[in-house]
Amino acid sequence: MNLEEVFRRAGVVGSLHAVDLDSGAEVSHLADEPVPTASVFKLPLLAAFARLADAGELDPRERVTVKERLPGDLGMGAMLDDVTMSLRDMAYLMIAVSDNASADVLAGRVGLERVNAMLDGFGLSATRVVHNCAGLLATVREDSGEEWPVVDPEILAKLRALDPAQSNRSTPRETTALLGLIWRDEAASPEQCAWMRRLLGLQVWPHRLSSGFPYDDVAVSGKTGTLPTLRAEAGVVEYPDGGRYAVAVFTRAFSPALNQPRADAVIGTAARMAVDHLRG
Amino acid sequence: MDLVRHLYYFTVVAEERHFGNAAIRLGMAQPPLSQRIKRLEEELGARLFDRSARQVRLTEAGRLLLPEAREVVARVERLRELVRHGEARTLKVALPPDLGATAIAALVARFREESQGLRLAPAEMWTADQVGALSEGLIDVGVVRHPVTAPGLRFGQVLVQTPGVLLAETDPLTEGSSVHLQDLAGRELLLFPQEGEPGAHAETLSDCRRNGFVPVEVHHGIGLGLVLAGSAVAFGSEVSLPGVVWRPLLGSPLAWRVSTAWRVETPEVAAFAATAVRTLKESAGMTDEGAAPVRQVRRRPAMGFLA
Known part of the structure; x- marks a missing residue:
């Protein structure tokens, strides 16, 4: 299994960690190198939200009316009028379509310091959330002096959002560890873990992790992450024979082009190779 | 008269x-x-x-x-x-030709061991031929594949065989430990003859279609030459044939139902039916009928209703 070669042929460099959730067998490729997480940071945010719901510190059914918000191309960010929605339905939009406006409402309720405290408690010290979506976008504006989207390679090289030392970050291994906690009912109560698994199973994008498993009887759950040159997805693949595997794939493309279907698909291809390897 | x-x-x-x-x-x-x-x-x-x-x-x-x-x-x-044979009575039995050498040998050996004094005359016959032979009294008992119906036919306990896939060792699919039916897309299939196994033939092809495998062409027969040559894949139990590799089918999407069948029940027929159930479970990896897995569909939003 030559993952480096597979990534290179798709025009990216990639890192990967895959683990059999029951046996603990794993496949690693640069799995401990820090990576900027882009929207994969919404995964620890979701877990922290679920734990506060368990603790009774927030009510997931509370309805919130959102007026001003971070504009975007997805979810509430794309809508024009006031939106009233429960916190847990915003969590759904945050995971299924990566809605930034919803993520920031939840980040405001949860508090990034509590996300990091939870990560400390799990022993995931390489994973940090230092910005919400609006904060990340602000760094991009400051670093580039341009409006989104940014495609100039020289400007991209300066973006703090793409530097794990200065942005939200994790490693492939810590990302699959968090998924393992959610799948084993250890990240929060079994009820909240089941809810998180449901949301991750509602992931709409079929072009990354899911594309590697084109089978009606294989379930793929996941959370994508996207920034210029950065494409990632972390999720769990469940086979009809009961096998279940957490996989995290982070890639950086050589080209700043925003549309690179092969770079998206290689996330599925690499994940499939790793899962095939784990299945013997 | x-x-x-x-x-x-x-x-x-x-x-x-x-x-x-x-x-x-x-x-x-x-x-x-x-x-x-x-x-x-x-x-x-x-x-x-x-x-x-x-x-x-x-x-x-x-x-x-x-x-x-x-x-x-x-x-x-x-x-x-x-009367002619005196004590050496004969039980005429038919078995599907593709049941597998190991299973056939085990069945014959075990029955000989358990039913002393009864001669077993085994023959290889497809289900459709067995139905004819049973009604004409040419055989006493058979091992048939379902679905099969014929007036006056009675069946023993139904067992389920979940076949795997036989591939040429050069096929890239042999790299994995199991194969999904959908992965076989674009390949030709070698299957038992349609006229010999009309029910199981139709059911197998429809299960293949439902699971995303529409064979480019269906060949009929049991010789594994086409598999060895890399021209076709076949379904069945594990065989040890150099050049041919067996892999389980992921999620056991195919289930062949098999049972004994007879018209006239005698103690010998009943004894054979009981031996067959035990041997097929032990030597051919068959299981009780209820154990057949049901087809799962895991939903993904991008393939959702009107998505």
Whole structure:
């Protein structure tokens, strides 16, 4: 299994960690190198939200009316009028379509310091959330002096959002560890873990992790992450024979082009190779 | 009159639909054959053949009589054979040719061991041929694939075989530990003959389609030459043949239902049926019917309703 070669042929460099959730067998490729997480940071945010719901510190059914918000191309960010929605339905939009406006409402309720405290408690010290979506976008504006989207390679090289030392970050291994906690009912109560698994199973994008498993009887759950040159997805693949595997794939493309279907698909291809390897 | 002999003449005429041909088959002249059929009709008080048409046709009474007559003839033949062989009685058994050498050998060996004094005469026959052979009394008991129906046929416990896939060792799919039916797309399939296994053939192809595998072409037969040559894949149990690799099918999407079948239950038939269930479970990896997995569909939003 030559993952480096597979990534290179798709025009990216990639890192990967895959683990059999029951046996603990794993496949690693640069799995401990820090990576900027882009929207994969919404995964620890979701877990922290679920734990506060368990603790009774927030009510997931509370309805919130959102007026001003971070504009975007997805979810509430794309809508024009006031939106009233429960916190847990915003969590759904945050995971299924990566809605930034919803993520920031939840980040405001949860508090990034509590996300990091939870990560400390799990022993995931390489994973940090230092910005919400609006904060990340602000760094991009400051670093580039341009409006989104940014495609100039020289400007991209300066973006703090793409530097794990200065942005939200994790490693492939810590990302699959968090998924393992959610799948084993250890990240929060079994009820909240089941809810998180449901949301991750509602992931709409079929072009990354899911594309590697084109089978009606294989379930793929996941959370994508996207920034210029950065494409990632972390999720769990469940086979009809009961096998279940957490996989995290982070890639950086050589080209700043925003549309690179092969770079998206290689996330599925690499994940499939790793899962095939784990299945013997 | 010798009623059994007359009934035998009747079954031959019924099969041939022609007095001349039946007479040739029986090695006699046509007039005495016609006479004997007439005498049988007098004895039973009903016309058995409609001779007005160019071809001889069975009357309703003849149709009703035919299966019974076959059974009487077969039973009497068996009775004579019993006497002929004395203690060394024979149980005529048919097995599907692709059941697998190991399973067939185990079944025969085990039955010999458990039923001393009973000679087992095994033959290889597809399900459709077995149904005919059972009704004609040519075999006593068979091992058939479902779905199969025939009047007067009785079945033993139904077992389930979940076949894997046989691939040429050069096929890239052999790199994985299991194969999904959908991965076989673009390949040709070698399957048991449609006329021999009409029910299982149709069911297997429809299960393949439902799971995303539409074979480019379906070949019929059991020789694994096409698999060895890399021209086709086949379904079945593990075989040890150099150049051919077996892999389980992910999620066990195919389930072949198999049982013993007979028309006349004797203690020997019952003993064989019991041995068959035990041996097929142990040597052919078959399981009880309830154990067959149901097809799962895991939903993904991008493939959702009207998505």
